Amino acid sequence: xxxxxxxxxxxxFIAVDHMSLTIQEGEIFGLLGSNGAGxxxxxxxxxxxxxxxxxxxxxxxxxIATHSKFAKMNIGIVPQDLAIYEDMTAYENVRFFAxxxxxxxxxxRVRAEEALEFVGLSDKQKSYPKNFSGGMKRRLNIACAIxxxxxxxxxxxxxxxxxxxxxxxxLNSVRKLNEMGCTIIYTSHYMEEVEELCTRIxxxxxxxxxxxxTKEQLTAIITDTKEIWVEVxxxxxxxxxxxxxxxxxxxxxIEENIIKIISQAEINNLNQIIQFxxxxxxxxxxxxxxxxxxxxxxxxxxxxxxxx
Numbered sequence: 001x002x003x004x005x006x007x008x009x010x011x012x013f014i015a016v017d018h019m020s021l022t023i024q025e026g027e028i029f030g031l032l033g034s035n036g037a038g039x040x041x042x043x044x045x046x047x048x049x050x051x052x053x054x055x056x057x058x059x060x061x062x063x064i065a066t067h068s069k070f071a072k073m074n075i076g077i078v079p080q081d082l083a084i085y086e087d088m089t090a091y092e093n094v095r096f097f098a099x100x101x102x103x104x105x106x107x108x109r110v111r112a113e114e115a116l117e118f119v120g121l122s123d124k125q126k127s128y129p130k131n132f133s134g135g136m137k138r139r140l141n142i143a144c145a146i147x148x149x150x151x152x153x154x155x156x157x158x159x160x161x162x163x164x165x166x167x168x169x170x171l172n173s174v175r176k177l178n179e180m181g182c183t184i185i186y187t188s189h190y191m192e193e194v195e196e197l198c199t200r201i202x203x204x205x206x207x208x209x210x211x212x213x214t215k216e217q218l219t220a221i222i223t224d225t226k227e228i229w230v231e232v233x234x235x236x237x238x239x240x241x242x243x244x245x246x247x248x249x250x251x252x253x254i255e256e257n258i259i260k261i262i263s264q265a266e267i268n269n270l271n272q273i274i275q276f277x278x279x280x281x282x283x284x285x286x287x288x289x290x291x292x293x294x295x296x297x298x299x300x301x302x303x304x305x306x307x308x
Contacts, residue, residue: 001025001046001152001183006055008041008207015041017207018055023200025060025151028174028184030198032191032294034302038207039187043154046185047077060151073101076150078142080157084129090116090140091125098147115147116140119173135166142173146182153177154185159193171197191295201294205302218297225250225300227290228261228273233283235259246272257285262300 001023008016016038023029033039044050046057048068057064057071064071077083084093094112103111116122119139129137138158145153155174159167174197178184188194194201195215202212211218232238238259240252248267253260263269270289277284290296 001060001185002056002058003042003046004056004058006042006045006057007053008038008045008050009053015207016045016052019204019207019209020055021202021209021212023183023185025183026178026181027199028178028186028197030194030201031185031187031204032194032201032298033187033204037204037302039204040156041207042204043156043185043187047075047154048072073148074151076145076148076153078145078153078155078158080160082137082141084137084140084144086128086130089126089128090121090132090143093129093140094143094147097144101148103148111147111149115143118146118176119143120169133163133166135162135169138162138166138170139173142170146177150182152183152185156187157189158186159188159190191293191298195294203298203301211297211301215294218294219292222292222297222300224265225262225292225296226265227292227296228263228270229286229288229290230259230261230273230277230284231286232257232259232277233285237280237282239280243273243276246276249273262296 003019003021006016006019007014019038019042031039041050045052048064048071059071059074062070088096091112094115095108098108098111113122116125119142121136121139121143124136129140132140142158159170171193174184174186186194186198200212200214201218202209204210211221235254235257238254243249243252243261246269248264248269249261250264251262261273274284274287
């Protein structure tokens with residue numbers, strides 16, 4: 001799949017700004033972006049739900065503007081918001097969505113049954129989703145997207161809000177789909193999922209790709225920083241401003257009783273950081289230096305402020 005100078009405007013607002021991206025056939029490609037970064041708009045244009053204002057999108061070498069039917073037949077969408085009907089059985093749901101792609105008769109029945117078996121819901125064919133757990137609904141959502149055997153599958157937050165067992169099942173399903181020859185675009189706010197699954201990753205911000213590569217290549221971007229985690233008994237009296245004044249400290253964030261400090265790697269300031277906590281009467285329960293990970297890269301490149 002290839003995107004060339006893709007642009008989308010909503011009035012004067014540029015949601016996607018001349019974005020270019022190449023996704024190799026047979027890879028699991030991670031697409032990351034904060035709220036409002038342009039990620040969802042890009043996905044909607046790839047899937048044909050939104051028309052672009054400029055640029056081109058190619059699926060399996062064909063421009064979707066002139067081969068829209070071909071593109072839709074070869075794309076499966078697993079949306080973040082569940083796209084299933086509560087008053088239809090699991091089998092009826094899959095059969096309905098597969099039927100939209102022109103499947104009929106025996107082929108339609110077989111494909112629907114295969115999809116339900118793949119997601120572990122064969123024994124729930126006659127059950128209604130309104131009685132399903134969140135994880136089962138997510139799995140049914142996947143079955144509806146894959147019954148027509150698409151070459152490209154877009155998975156938008158497929159594990160949001162589910163239990164660990166269902167999450168693990170879905171992650172394994174993603175791997176199996178990839179092994180079966182599917183190219184997958186995977187989005188998630190769970191960075192560990194993207195690190196675990198994806199061969200390459202693109203970070204999108206303000207409608208543009210600001211970084212792209214393997215996990216190792218992205219991590220190398222910020223090798224000039226280190227992350228120090230300090231767990232304390234209480235964070236009630238932390239003076240963030242004074243902590244940031246220590247030479248080399250770039251940012252400080254507090255999550256419950258853990259203070260996460262990003263500092264310049266070349267500056268040895270660990271003793272000063274420890275002394276800061278001692279001077280302020282803060283009991284240190286643990287201290288560890290974290291190797292840069294995808295979350296650190298993402299936050300460093302896109303900023304740490306919440307977005308609407």
